[in-house]
Amino acid sequence: MGGESFSAVNVSDEDVATFWRDGAVCLRGVIPQSWRDSVAEALEDWLRSPDCLDFTAYGGEIARQAGAEVLTDIGERRGRFYSGTDHWQTRPAFRDLAQLSPLVPIAARLLRSRKINLYEDSILVKEPGTLEKTAFHQDIAYFHAEGHQICTTWMPLDPVTVETGALKFIRGSHLWKTQYRPNFFITELAMPDTEGENVPNFHKDRRGHEVVSFATEPGDITVHHARTIHGADGNASTHIRRRAISVRYCGDDARYYFRKGAPRKPHHEEVRQGDLMDHPACPIVWQAD
Numbered sequence: 001m002g003g004e005s006f007s008a009v010n011v012s013d014e015d016v017a018t019f020w021r022d023g024a025v026c027l028r029g030v031i032p033q034s035w036r037d038s039v040a041e042a043l044e045d046w047l048r049s050p051d052c053l054d055f056t057a058y059g060g061e062i063a064r065q066a067g068a069e070v071l072t073d074i075g076e077r078r079g080r081f082y083s084g085t086d087h088w089q090t091r092p093a094f095r096d097l098a099q100l101s102p103l104v105p106i107a108a109r110l111l112r113s114r115k116i117n118l119y120e121d122s123i124l125v126k127e128p129g130t131l132e133k134t135a136f137h138q139d140i141a142y143f144h145a146e147g148h149q150i151c152t153t154w155m156p157l158d159p160v161t162v163e164t165g166a167l168k169f170i171r172g173s174h175l176w177k178t179q180y181r182p183n184f185f186i187t188e189l190a191m192p193d194t195e196g197e198n199v200p201n202f203h204k205d206r207r208g209h210e211v212v213s214f215a216t217e218p219g220d221i222t223v224h225h226a227r228t229i230h231g232a233d234g235n236a237s238t239h240i241r242r243r244a245i246s247v248r249y250c251g252d253d254a255r256y257y258f259r260k261g262a263p264r265k266p267h268h269e270e271v272r273q274g275d276l277m278d279h280p281a282c283p284i285v286w287q288a289d
């Protein structure tokens with residue numbers, strides 16, 4: 001596992017330095033068309049299936065029940081936000097993407113890690129006219145893991161600009177010491193019974209911080225550190241979709257660390273705080289020779 005494809009991946013020393021300095025980096029042209037085609041087909045299949053989660057309706061309702069003010073205009077003509085997690089466990093195209101595609105050696109190189117575990121994947125589709133913004137958040141707040149070598153690769157299948165929902169990163173925020181609470185993703189309201197501070201609403205006020213964003217074409221990806229605060233706008237386009245897949249990886253120093261109030265996965269019942277991430281539900285997908 002590993003070795004040879006390392007050198008085949010086009011990640012420069014400067015890219016690695018940017019990732020660790022800014023907490024996010026954009027890599028151009030690193031995902032071949034064949035990977036995008038197979039995942040796009042699987043994604044459309046998921047959208048048509050009963051597994052597809054209409055986050056505009058479902059996420060909105062959960063957040064509303066928790067007391068958040070969420071958008072109520074869900075008229076037929078506006079776009080919807082579809083999202084889901086852990087498709088690699090049931091859909092071969094997502095499994096192969098998460099375990100065998102260039103995303104894996106890219107994560108290993110950026111995390112400077114000799115071993116990579118697959119934490120999860122997410123589908124994140126914002127159809128044209130989607131009003132929901134992605135609330136600013138830190139991925140680590142949702143992960144039952146701790147460590148510095150943890151990242152998210154974000155792979156768009158369509159051309160993306162800030163207006164159609166490119167991720168917006170708060171530069172350098174991965175170095176901040178504050179622990180932040182997870183929120184409901186489409187509202188700033190923090191999940192109940194979670195620990196830490198609320199993430200400021202950087203959509204409203206940047207508070208003097210620098211926001212970094214990348215316009216991308218299919219084949220490009222962005223990778224952010226699990227502590228980097230990020231969010232996204234809705235999709236203001238009338239015709240361009242914003243289909244993206246996030247795959248999240250842990251490196252050498254990651255260990256299980258349970259966070260009160262954050263949603264758990266079934267296998268979390270079988271591991272203990274401080275254990276290595278290795279488990280069939282969090283498999284090793286890369287090991288240096």
Ligand SMILES: O=C(O)CCC(=O)C(=O)O
Nearest residue numbers: 124134139152232244246
């Ligand atoms: O695609 C989005 O709107 C948000 C994605 C995100 O925050 C993530 O994958 O960590």
